Amino acid sequence: MSWFTRKNKGITTQNQEKKEIPEGLWYQCPECKHVVTSEQHAEHDWVCEACEYHEKIGSLQYFSIFFDEHEWIEVAEHMKSADPLTFTDTKNYKDRIKTTIAKTGLKDALRVGFGKIEHENAVVACMDFAFIGGSMGSVVGEKFAMGVDKAIEAHCPFICISKSGGARMMEAGFSLMQMAKTSAKLTQLAAAGLPYISILTDPTTGGVTASFAMLGDLNIAEPKALIGFAGPRVVKETIKKDLPAGFQSSEFVLEHGFLDYIVKRTEMKKRLALTLSHLK
Amino acid sequence: MEIYLEFESPIKELRQQIEKLRESEKKNGVDVHTAIEDLERAVVEKTNEIYSNLTPWQRVLVSRHPERPYTLQYIETMTDGTWVEQHGDRTVKDDKAMVGGFGSIDGRSVMFIGQQKGANTKMRSYRNFGMANPEGYRKALRLMKLAEKFNKPIVTLIDTPGAFPGLEAEERGQGEAIARNLFEMMRLKVPVICIIIGEGASGGALGIGIGDRVLMLENTWYSVISPESCSTILWRNTDHKIEAAAALKLTADDMLANKLVDGIIREPLGGAHNNPNSAALHLKEAIISALNELEKLGVEERTQQRIEKFCAMGVVQQ
Numbered sequence: 001m002s003w004f005t006r007k008n009k010g011i012t013t014q015n016q017e018k019k020e021i022p023e024g025l026w027y028q029c030p031e032c033k034h035v036v037t038s039e040q041h042a043e044h045d046w047v048c049e050a051c052e053y054h055e056k057i058g059s060l061q062y063f064s065i066f067f068d069e070h071e072w073i074e075v076a077e078h079m080k081s082a083d084p085l086t087f088t089d090t091k092n093y094k095d096r097i098k099t100t101i102a103k104t105g106l107k108d109a110l111r112v113g114f115g116k117i118e119h120e121n122a123v124v125a126c127m128d129f130a131f132i133g134g135s136m137g138s139v140v141g142e143k144f145a146m147g148v149d150k151a152i153e154a155h156c157p158f159i160c161i162s163k164s165g166g167a168r169m170m171e172a173g174f175s176l177m178q179m180a181k182t183s184a185k186l187t188q189l190a191a192a193g194l195p196y197i198s199i200l201t202d203p204t205t206g207g208v209t210a211s212f213a214m215l216g217d218l219n220i221a222e223p224k225a226l227i228g229f230a231g232p233r234v235v236k237e238t239i240k241k242d243l244p245a246g247f248q249s250s251e252f253v254l255e256h257g258f259l260d261y262i263v264k265r266t267e268m269k270k271r272l273a274l275t276l277s278h279l280k
Numbered sequence: 281m282e283i284y285l286e287f288e289s290p291i292k293e294l295r296q297q298i299e300k301l302r303e304s305e306k307k308n309g310v311d312v313h314t315a316i317e318d319l320e321r322a323v324v325e326k327t328n329e330i331y332s333n334l335t336p337w338q339r340v341l342v343s344r345h346p347e348r349p350y351t352l353q354y355i356e357t358m359t360d361g362t363w364v365e366q367h368g369d370r371t372v373k374d375d376k377a378m379v380g381g382f383g384s385i386d387g388r389s390v391m392f393i394g395q396q397k398g399a400n401t402k403m404r405s406y407r408n409f410g411m412a413n414p415e416g417y418r419k420a421l422r423l424m425k426l427a428e429k430f431n432k433p434i435v436t437l438i439d440t441p442g443a444f445p446g447l448e449a450e451e452r453g454q455g456e457a458i459a460r461n462l463f464e465m466m467r468l469k470v471p472v473i474c475i476i477i478g479e480g481a482s483g484g485a486l487g488i489g490i491g492d493r494v495l496m497l498e499n500t501w502y503s504v505i506s507p508e509s510c511s512t513i514l515w516r517n518t519d520h521k522i523e524a525a526a527a528l529k530l531t532a533d534d535m536l537a538n539k540l541v542d543g544i545i546r547e548p549l550g551g552a553h554n555n556p557n558s559a560a561l562h563l564k565e566a567i568i569s570a571l572n573e574l575e576k577l578g579v580e581e582r583t584q585q586r587i588e589k590f591c592a593m594g595v596v597q598q
Binding site: 076078079080081082084085087088089090137138139141142145167169171172173174175176177178179180181183184185186187188206207209210211212213214215228229230234235238239241243247248256257258 | 443444445446447449450451452453454455456458459460462463466467482483486487489490502503504505510513514515520523524527528529530534535538540587590591593594595596597598
């Protein structure tokens with residue numbers, strides 16, 4: 001029994017009404033709590049207008065930002081993961097793939113599109129974190145490879161937007177070798193004299209960092225993204241000390257010399273096009 | 281052999297019986313040599329039986345056997361006094377977890393590079409348990425470029441529980457260092473042979489693992505993660521490491537069947553730790569035979585085949 005009881009429910013809090021607002025109409029920034037309509041948020045490339053917090057977005061959203069007129073042709077859109085090792089942990093891998101496809105509407109953790117960026121041809125590959133943590137298995141490697149082939153065929157730049165927890169354990173050795181495969185494809189792109197731009201977004205870690213994400217002719221990042229090889233928890237367990245503030249942030253990685261520049265998502269397309277114009 | 285793994289206990293018991301017989305022979309002067317011979321035959325049979333039926337997890341244990349030969353021991357045995365160790369990445373420091381230098385094998389100068397583990401507590405820490413920092417991978421690349429300049433083949437010996445996940449490793453770009461090696465090793469103009477001699481854990485192993493021939497010693501493992509870490513992540517505790525070891529298909533046989541490595545080098549009976557010199561001889565023979573094949577190819581053809589081999593790895597549904 002509390003000392004004070006509210007006589008008239010809902011006068012100040014409007015609990016009932018709040019619940020009735022359909023989800024998805026409003027966006028509240030998790031950092032600064034600034035509220036905008038979802039439409040406004042999307043118009044601002046899913047970046048908070050108040051504090052510039054970059055909301056995590058998927059490949060379709062990136063493509064809508066990057067490709068002129070939101071037009072692009074998808075490469076290998078139906079490709080799906082096989083289960084070469086018949087891997088089973090608490091779930092079997094086949095079922096995990098099936099439920100993830102149903103839940104996310106995605107086929108795997110990488111989407112590849114061919115279109116125009118500021119009137120110039122480009123192939124953009126983009127990872128989807130929603131698909132098993134953006135993990136790299138055979139499909140990611142094969143689509144990446146096909147993207148590079150498409151860039152060589154069209155004689156245009158290849159851009160990859162990374163967002164990944166690293167390797168896909170359920171493909172074990174196959175997953176590890178995708179690091180080798182994607183790097184091998186990049187030697188072919190380099191031999192063709194075509195630019196490779198790596199864009200690192202929150203988060204980019206593990207085998208993706210230790211292969212194609214760090215191999216750009218330019219490595220570019222969105223602000224305040226987590227970028228590292230080992231995850232912060234693993235590093236903390238290793239050194240048995242708290243991590244310094246800003247450890248493994250884009251700004252930290254830039255400061256240590258592994259990024260060419262950091263650019264806000266709202267300015268990314270322009271800067272990218274300008275950069276590519278110098279590499280023609 | 282002094283240290284026995286749990287599943288080797290029948291061998292240990294037989295060896296202890298032999299010891300006892302020998303002692304009683306000395307003490308009492310009784311002739312027991314036929315009994316000893318029988319027991320020695322039994323040891324061979326038992327070892328053969330155990331080692332022909334190792335589970336994936338048992339192979340992982342053998343790959344980590346404390347008496348198993350490490351990189352330097354193999355190099356020194358194979359190169360017979362001609363090994364000249366080199367140090368440093370020319371940028372930050374010398375990584376003691378990664379060793380390298382030229383040595384002769386079969387009349388040829390070869391650049392040997394590999395992770396090095398320590399044999400005792402002090403050396404284990406000195407070698408950082410075989411976990412290289414970025415400067416280790418950069419030292420390896422520097423030496424590979426040196427070999428390329430003088431047209432000498434490269435042999436890497438892989439034995440690592442992983443690239444070191446420390447704070448300074450992150451500061452100095454562990455991811456970039458490994459990535460750079462993958463890219464550069466793809467197009468090295470000289471023959472490259474990579475051999476897993478112990479643990480082949482993830483990117484830390486692959487960082488010196490791009491070659492025309494990737495071979496595994498019989499009792500080693502190679503995968504994207506260790507069974508313990510896999511169990512922790514997928515099952516949320518380490519109790520499932522045995523299942524994880526099986527699920528990862530990390531043995532030499534499995535990796536070969538999945539075409540992710542090119543061959544297996546047999547170990548002496550009871551594993552490399554049972555006879556390090558014989559293991560080194562097997563290694564040397566495998567290196568020479570691979571070099572003989574690879575030297576027949578032109579530079580262009582060889583690098584092309586290397587790149588195409590890695591590009592073909594992966595299984596998808598269209």
